[in-house]
Amino acid sequence: MKAPTPIIEIRDGKKSFGSFVALENINLSIHEGEILTLLGPSGCGKTTLMRLIAGFEGLTSGTLRVSGEDVAAVPPERRPVNMVFQRYALFPHLDVFENVAFGLKVKGLAKSEITERVKRMLHIVQLESLANRYIDELSGGQCQRVALARALVNEPKVLLLDEPLAALDLKIRQHMLAEMKRIHAETGATFIYVTHDQDEAMILSDRVVLMEKGRIVQIDRPEDMYARPKSLFAAKFLGETNLFETAVADSGAQGTVAKTASGIGFLSRNGVGHKTGDKVVVSIRPESFSFANNDEGSSQKTQGQVEDVVFIGSRSFYTVRLDDQAKVRIQVQRNGRVKPPEPGSRATIYWDADNVVMLPQA
Amino acid sequence: MSLSKPVTGSLLSAPTVLYMAVFFIVPSLILFAYSFWSAASYQVVPDFVLKNYLGSLTSPLFWKVTFNAISIGLWTATITLILAIPVAYYLVYVARSQTILYLILLTWFSSYLVRIYAWRTLLGTNGVLNTVLLQLGIIDHPVGAFLFSSFAVTITLVHIYLPFCILLVVASLSEIKRDLIDAARDLGTSSIGAFCKVIAPNAANGLIGAFMLTFILVAGDYVTPQMLGGSSGQTTGLLIADQFRKTGNWPLGAAQAFLMFLVSLAIYFALLTAGRMSGLVVHRPRKKKEA
Ligand SMILES: Nc1ncnc2c1ncn2[C@@H]1O[C@H](COP(=O)(O)OP(=O)(O)OP(=O)(O)O)[C@@H](O)[C@H]1O
Ligand SMILES: [Mg+2]
Numbered sequence: 001m002k003a004p005t006p007i008i009e010i011r012d013g014k015k016s017f018g019s020f021v022a023l024e025n026i027n028l029s030i031h032e033g034e035i036l037t038l039l040g041p042s043g044c045g046k047t048t049l050m051r052l053i054a055g056f057e058g059l060t061s062g063t064l065r066v067s068g069e070d071v072a073a074v075p076p077e078r079r080p081v082n083m084v085f086q087r088y089a090l091f092p093h094l095d096v097f098e099n100v101a102f103g104l105k106v107k108g109l110a111k112s113e114i115t116e117r118v119k120r121m122l123h124i125v126q127l128e129s130l131a132n133r134y135i136d137e138l139s140g141g142q143c144q145r146v147a148l149a150r151a152l153v154n155e156p157k158v159l160l161l162d163e164p165l166a167a168l169d170l171k172i173r174q175h176m177l178a179e180m181k182r183i184h185a186e187t188g189a190t191f192i193y194v195t196h197d198q199d200e201a202m203i204l205s206d207r208v209v210l211m212e213k214g215r216i217v218q219i220d221r222p223e224d225m226y227a228r229p230k231s232l233f234a235a236k237f238l239g240e241t242n243l244f245e246t247a248v249a250d251s252g253a254q255g256t257v258a259k260t261a262s263g264i265g266f267l268s269r270n271g272v273g274h275k276t277g278d279k280v281v282v283s284i285r286p287e288s289f290s291f292a293n294n295d296e297g298s299s300q301k302t303q304g305q306v307e308d309v310v311f312i313g314s315r316s317f318y319t320v321r322l323d324d325q326a327k328v329r330i331q332v333q334r335n336g337r338v339k340p341p342e343p344g345s346r347a348t349i350y351w352d353a354d355n356v357v358m359l360p361q362a
Numbered sequence: 363m364s365l366s367k368p369v370t371g372s373l374l375s376a377p378t379v380l381y382m383a384v385f386f387i388v389p390s391l392i393l394f395a396y397s398f399w400s401a402a403s404y405q406v407v408p409d410f411v412l413k414n415y416l417g418s419l420t421s422p423l424f425w426k427v428t429f430n431a432i433s434i435g436l437w438t439a440t441i442t443l444i445l446a447i448p449v450a451y452y453l454v455y456v457a458r459s460q461t462i463l464y465l466i467l468l469t470w471f472s473s474y475l476v477r478i479y480a481w482r483t484l485l486g487t488n489g490v491l492n493t494v495l496l497q498l499g500i501i502d503h504p505v506g507a508f509l510f511s512s513f514a515v516t517i518t519l520v521h522i523y524l525p526f527c528i529l530l531v532v533a534s535l536s537e538i539k540r541d542l543i544d545a546a547r548d549l550g551t552s553s554i555g556a557f558c559k560v561i562a563p564n565a566a567n568g569l570i571g572a573f574m575l576t577f578i579l580v581a582g583d584y585v586t587p588q589m590l591g592g593s594s595g596q597t598t599g600l601l602i603a604d605q606f607r608k609t610g611n612w613p614l615g616a617a618q619a620f621l622m623f624l625v626s627l628a629i630y631f632a633l634l635t636a637g638r639m640s641g642l643v644v645h646r647p648r649k650k651k652e653a
Pocket of ligand 1: 044
């Protein structure tokens with residue numbers, strides 16, 4: 001079966017500003033209707049990628065297709081794309097209502113329809129009472145919601161959202177996240193989303209595009225990217241992790257075994273393709289350790305001294321100093337079944353081969 | 363030690379206030395007083411007469427040159443602004459570099475008078491313009507009207523005040539972020555649409571300011587009209603200058619200066635009203651921030 005045409009497809013995309021290369025080797029197919037998150041450190045090129053898709057910038061080389069059509073010569077106003085700008089870019093000479101109505105007015109819709117759609121949108125972003133305020137009379141979070149409404153009201157095929165919730169507090173952020181999921185489900189639009197917030201990326205996205213210094217380093221479903229990072233950078237960037245410098249001791253059908261200099265061994269079923277003697281970094285998430293051997297025989301273990309415990313609601317974070325002085329962070333769900341060790345006591349920690357990820361050294 | 367806000371404010375503005383008081387307000391008041399005095403055989407007599415004003419207002423010459431000054435002013439300001447906007451747009455949003463701006467300002471380093479003479483060479487009967495038009499066969503004998511006319515004055519003033527106007531427009535466009543153009547285009551407007559719907563309304567006050575400032579400077583300019591205006595291109599500025607320099611009738615000159623000031627003011631308000639009525643200038647009452 002032939003895969004449907006991606007709504008957006010970038011092949012060998014490169015973007016330079018003068019001698020500075022902002023994006024390179026960009027190969028990305030975005031499927032119709034998905035929520036795709038661009039994740040990466042500040043300055044890695046997320047906004048630049050969005051501006052290319054919106055049409056504010058042109059690729060230095062490579063191709064960009066929208067619904068299969070090369071759009072190199074299509075100006076932003078004729079692309080089926082709307083953008084929520086990182087710095088809002090609201091119109092100061094218009095009030096909230098007129099800002100949201102701008103796109104519909106340009107399209108030449110009937111006044112009654114404009115009014116109706118704008119009102120519905122303002123209701124969704126909870127700004128009905130501020131419809132007649134000017135932009136400089138709004139708070140940062142309110143501006144952000146106007147920016148969101150101004151783009152969403154046009155019901156574009158592709159919506160580009162550049163950190164649209166960054167200035168909102170937790171409560172309204174959760175509300176807006178839920179609203180965005182609902183609007184997404186209702187409209188079937190494709191969302192391309194930039195965020196620094198991993199939780200947001202996890203909650204919202206079908207796929208995450210991880211970027212570093214202008215390159216895409218991994219594209220995966222969020223849970224896969226979290227569980228199977230393909231690089232040290234990915235392991236460190238997404239969530240918290242424990243890293244061990246090791247060398248491969250054995251590689252067979254069972255999996256790969258790697259050992260630290262002090263002799264702690266890790267068996268991994270994920271580390272295929274490593275040769276004996278290769279230097280690899282082992283990554284294990286805090287929640288993949290436990291103080292109880294709850295699996296049948298597959299668990300590996302080592303010992304250490306419990307140094308510190310922090311309780312965060314239903315979870316506790318332990319710091320355990322291993323016998324080779326390496327520190328390990330362990331997250332334990334408090335369920336009362338297993339009695340966790342006291343600070344200062346010695347403890348055995350267990351982990352499962354499925355959760356051991358072996359990564360090439362950076 | 364910390365000073366209260368009003369004290370700091372008055373300290374910071376004191377030098378300017380003092381300067382303006384001594385060198386602008388006081389002379390203006392003296393001139394205003396002069397405008398009611400009378401002059402007899404190159405002597406100024408303290409008096410209180412309205413004849414300087416009434417005489418000017420009923421003099422066809424005064425109205426003719428004032429009309430000239432206003433029309434040269436409006437034409438020059440209009441042409442200058444129309445030329446300045448695309449250049450400023452390019453400088454602020456496309457080139458984003460200061461170099462070209464400096465190059466434009468560099469033209470000011472050449473003497474005003476030299477440039478006026480240069481235009482005389484260009485526009486004269488044996489000048490470049492006539493020669494080219496003759497060669498092209500567009501005209502069959504040299505046109506004298508290029509020089510010593512309102513036309514010559516206008517194009518010379520446009521060239522002199524264009525850099526100044528560009529500077530003012532650049533300043534007002536710089537306040538408006540590029541993002542706004544992107545946002546407007548993203549929402550479906552063309553780039554010209556984005557300029558009209560977003561940039562112009564936000565820059566309107568600055569653009570009208572640039573227009574008015576150019577207008578006032580041009581309408582009051584008397585060197586160019588004197589050198590290039592001939593008899594038909596005389597302006598109020600020149601008339602006023604003549605009262606001080608040639609006729610020695612200072613009171614009359616002072617009165618005419620104040621009349622010109624009132625005329626400029628009237629035009630300013632007329633423009634502002636037109637701008638507001640057309641919806642181009644957004645005037646909205648600022649809500650006072652509650653303490
Ligand atoms: N117009 C431009 N001219 C020159 N360099 C630019 C331009 N726009 C972006 N850059 C550079 O390109 C790089 C990527 O910028 P971009 O705005 O895409 O980063 P980002 O990933 O969105 O970062 P952030 O998370 O901080 O918003 C940065 O180093 C930036 O300085
Ligand atoms: Mg950005």
